Amino acid sequence: MVRMITLLLVIASLLAPAAAQTPSPPPPVPIMPEVAGKTIQEAGRLLKAAGIEHWQVTSAPNPDMAGIVMAQTPVHGARLAAGREVILSVGTAHGLLDRRSGTLGGWIALGVALGVLVYGGFRLVALAQLPPAPAAPSATEQVDAVLDEALNLLMGRIGSAERAMVLLRETAKEELTVKRVHGLDPDQVWTGEQVSTTILRQATRQGKPLLLVDAVQDVRFGHRSSVADNELRSVLCIPLKDGETTFGLLYADSRMHVAGFDYADLEKARELGRNVEARLLGAGKTWSEGKVPEEPSAAVEGDAFG
Numbered sequence: 001m002v003r004m005i006t007l008l009l010v011i012a013s014l015l016a017p018a019a020a021q022t023p024s025p026p027p028p029v030p031i032m033p034e035v036a037g038k039t040i041q042e043a044g045r046l047l048k049a050a051g052i053e054h055w056q057v058t059s060a061p062n063p064d065m066a067g068i069v070m071a072q073t074p075v076h077g078a079r080l081a082a083g084r085e086v087i088l089s090v091g092t093a094h095g096l097l098d099r100r101s102g103t104l105g106g107w108i109a110l111g112v113a114l115g116v117l118v119y120g121g122f123r124l125v126a127l128a129q130l131p132p133a134p135a136a137p138s139a140t141e142q143v144d145a146v147l148d149e150a151l152n153l154l155m156g157r158i159g160s161a162e163r164a165m166v167l168l169r170e171t172a173k174e175e176l177t178v179k180r181v182h183g184l185d186p187d188q189v190w191t192g193e194q195v196s197t198t199i200l201r202q203a204t205r206q207g208k209p210l211l212l213v214d215a216v217q218d219v220r221f222g223h224r225s226s227v228a229d230n231e232l233r234s235v236l237c238i239p240l241k242d243g244e245t246t247f248g249l250l251y252a253d254s255r256m257h258v259a260g261f262d263y264a265d266l267e268k269a270r271e272l273g274r275n276v277e278a279r280l281l282g283a284g285k286t287w288s289e290g291k292v293p294e295e296p297s298a299a300v301e302g303d304a305f306g
Contacts, residue, residue: 139283139285142282142283146276147180151164154182155182159236159261159262160254160261161236162183163183163252164181165178165186166179166180166248166250167200167249168240168247176248194230195230195251196226196232198221199227199235200237203237203249208239209236209237212236215233216232230255232255233253234253234260236250236265237252238250238270238272241277245287248276248280252269
């Protein structure tokens with residue numbers, strides 16, 4: 001007992017002068033996983049070797065934040081604002097001390113806590129409670145996110161889009177399929193009952209952006225049954241390419257507006273297409289190998305040649 005009281009008095013006398021100082025905040029110190037599983041004495045040596053002068057013991061504010069945290073900004077009571085301070089969350093000593101150091105009383109309380117922990121043989125186990133780092137999204141999740149964003153931007157940022165879709169090939173040898181759609185039945189896209197398969201095929205085959213001010217009046221497409229029957233007006237189609245291979249399309253149209261898209265919309269759509277290409281290829285997708293089918297399947301008779 002006498003030994004413990006003596007130790008506490010020594011700690012208090014050594015730390016009290018430091019409490020009066022107001023050190024300028026240093027850059028944030030990284031988390032020290034090597035302290036996990038160490039006794040207070042062992043942890044103290046590691047912290048001292050790392051140049052950390054001020055530290056305290058506190059209970060974790062919640063299990064997810066349990067651990068060693070070093071920073072300048074207070075967050076849910078788990079970070080200290082000034083000085084090179086460390087929070088050591090000791091799972092077996094919750095509630096023992098939860099106070100900012102900086103006053104003589106605080107340092108004495110810290111000394112008491114450290115004395116109890118040292119003589120009680122408590123070990124730092126809090127880092128075992130830290131949640132694992134979030135896993136990087138899978139390639140499928142990355143592709144899904146890109147497709148969702150592309151459709152949203154087509155509908156929200158490009159001209160007077162009434163309907164839109166994103167089409168992709170699974171591989172270079174497979175045909176285009178509808179991956180995301182708004183305002184269209186994906187099962188009827190290639191039947192010619194809702195959009196012009198001729199327009200889709202030409203954009204795919206030529207690999208060039210296509211902007212139609214009024215498809216019904218356009219000499220290239222106005223005579224096509226799928227254009228006339230669907231009363232297509234404004235159409236915007238952007239190929240997605242891997243090298244020379246067209247692996248997808250961004251499509252938007254409007255049956256209500258003539259000149260629903262202008263050249264500024266075309267440029268925005270092309271920029272969106274380049275972004276989608278880069279992100280899909282960055283997710284590990286590739287379509288540059290193999291022979292691409294020249295025509296999508298299920299084109300209706302009379303609209304199959306163009």
